[in-house]
Amino acid sequence: MYRSVLILSLLSITILVTATEAQNNILNNGGFETGLMCHGNYIWSQTGNNFGGDYVFSLSNDAHSGNYSAQIACGGTDCLRATIFSNQIPAPANQAYTLSLYSKCPAGASALMVLYAPGEIDRPLSCTGDWSLNQYNFQTGPTAGFVEYEPIIYGNTWLRLDDVVLTF
Numbered sequence: 001m002y003r004s005v006l007i008l009s010l011l012s013i014t015i016l017v018t019a020t021e022a023q024n025n026i027l028n029n030g031g032f033e034t035g036l037m038c039h040g041n042y043i044w045s046q047t048g049n050n051f052g053g054d055y056v057f058s059l060s061n062d063a064h065s066g067n068y069s070a071q072i073a074c075g076g077t078d079c080l081r082a083t084i085f086s087n088q089i090p091a092p093a094n095q096a097y098t099l100s101l102y103s104k105c106p107a108g109a110s111a112l113m114v115l116y117a118p119g120e121i122d123r124p125l126s127c128t129g130d131w132s133l134n135q136y137n138f139q140t141g142p143t144a145g146f147v148e149y150e151p152i153i154y155g156n157t158w159l160r161l162d163d164v165v166l167t168f
Contacts, residue, residue, distance in 0.1 A: 055082035069162035
C-alpha cells in the first residue's frame with residue numbers, strides 16, 4: 001500500500017512539474033507541430049536580389065521531439081544566408097527572459113541567433129551534426145516594447161530548429 005501511494009505521489013509531482021514547465025513557455029508552436037505558424041522568413045541572396053536566393057523553408061521529420069522541426073535548407077547555389085524569425089512578442093520594460101531551443105546543423109556550419117529585445121543581441125547557434133541545446137538569457141530595455149528571435153544560417157547548408165521555449 002505504501003509503495004503504491006509513493007509511486008502515485010511521484011507520478012503526480014512529475015505531471016505537475018511538466019505541466020508547469022509547459023505553461024511557462026509564452027510561445028505558441030515552439031515545437032513546429034502546426035507548421036511554421038507564428039514565424040516569417042527572409043533570404044539574403046548572393047546576387048543582392050533579396051528573397052531571390054535558393055533557400056527553402058519547410059518542416060522536417062527529423063525532430064528533437066514531437067513529429068516536426070523547422071528547416072532552412074539551401075536548394076541550389078545562391079545561398080548567402082536565411083532566417084526563420086518569430087512574430088514580435090509584446091514585452092514589458094526591464095523584463096528578464098530565457099530563450100532555449102534545439103538546433104541541428106552540419107558540424108562546422110555557421111549559424112547565429114539574433115535576439116531583439118529591443119536592441120540586437122547576437123549569439124552563435126551550436127552546429128555539431130546532432131541536436132544541441134542553445135540557451136540565451138537577456139533583458140528588455142527601460143521602455144516597453146517587443147521581443148523577437150531570429151536564427152540565421154549562412155552558406156550552402158541546412159539548419160533545423162525545434163522545441164523553442166521563451167520564459168520570463
